[in-house]
Amino acid sequence: MMDSLTHLLHYPLYGGVVVWQAAAGVIVLLGTLKLLRRVLRRPAREHPFMGARTCPACGWRGQVSRFNEVCPRCARPFTA
């Protein structure tokens, strides 16, 4: 039983790679992909410098930079 398992793990694949090496490679690749996905997903959720705002003077609504403190329609300052 153990003999056949050991034999299977050392069964040569293409290019001289054995089964346990291929399995280890797949595990490392999946781990890297998981990590990359987690890193890439975070900044896509919400733009860090943009925010929804409503102008209290003219009622304009929209996405505007957080550094922009003036309404793009009536040029009056937003009250934060």
Ligand SMILES: [Zn+2]
């Ligand atoms: Zn306005």
